[in-house]
């Protein structure tokens with residue numbers, strides 16, 4: 001996928017109970033990615049496994065003593081919540097405590113990125129979405145699961161790289177925006193967070209934390225997640241150009257295309273290729289089974305200007321011949337939909 005990156009949500013995600021994985025829990029789990037460098041199963045495009053972000057063109061920031069945020073917590077053996085848990089001033093501002101400066105010392109609970117206190121997860125082969133990550137233990141709502149690691153590059157560099165990836169026919173996107181200026185790209189270097197698939201009704205979310213002066217991105221559980229369930233986030237894709245990818249999350253509120261909510265997703269150029277499982281819809285027990293454009297047929301959409309009245313964040317759906325679109329739209333809980341012939345589009 002080209003010139004696309006997934007965004008940090010800028011508002012609280014409003015997903016309810018998640019049934020919206022990528023519907024692939026039946027596939028085999030392969031590897032535990034509890035540790036950092038594991039052998040990848042056959043079929044996974046190789047990448048360099050890293051345990052912390054790699055900065056291009058600059059070194060990790062060195063935190064000046066004056067900039068170190070010191071909380072007021074003091075560990076009290078009779079109160080397990082005393083060692084930098086919810087009441088900690090640093091926790092309240094999404095800032096990790098700095099070792100050597102926190103009065104709780106080794107008992108400080110607020111160094112989860114630094115200590116890589118990841119949940120147990122497993123890489124597995126999904127049905128249709130490539131590889132995915134599943135919970136290898138029961139995970140509690142709010143729990144830190146894994147940091148999203150990769151190369152930290154400028155937004156400009158990210159755009160250039162997108163074009164290079166496009167030229168090399170890299171189909172998957174592994175870029176996520178860190179803030180307005182920087183993007184984490186885990187295409188070439190990353191950790192297992194890069195295997196998190198998208199769901200329009202995810203069970204995980206990204207959160208930004210300041211760790212030793214750097215902004216870092218963590219994946220956190222939005223709800224209790226049982227062992228064996230696929231872990232998903234909402235990519236909030238910024239779709240700019242290139243091929244469209246059908247969303248196979250199966251959630252009732254599914255936007256059907258990755259990036260369909262993006263402002264850029266108004267004109268598009270899309271070709272469904274036979275034989276590329278990532279981009280075709282397999283007849284399955286998913287709610288998408290009625291979107292019958294797979295099964296050997298090739299639907300093509302040429303880039304074209306769409307009349308203003310037709311434009312909505314999900315307009316592209318109109319261009320694909322789904323066998324029973326109406327059913328899907330009826331069942332949708334999205335607040336913004338433009339149905340054929342309906343000129344009104346409610347704002348989000």
Ligand SMILES: C[S@@+](CC[C@H](N)C(=O)[O-])C[C@H]1O[C@@H](n2cnc3c(N)ncnc32)[C@H](O)[C@@H]1O
Pocket residue numbers: 001022128129130131132171172173174194195196197198199245246247248249278
């Ligand atoms: C960050 S990667 C996720 C890992 C990827 N599945 C793999 O095998 O490496 C993002 C890519 O996975 C695929 N993907 C993720 N979520 C998807 C979804 N809900 N529906 C269809 N494809 C999805 C898309 O091709 C997307 O570009």
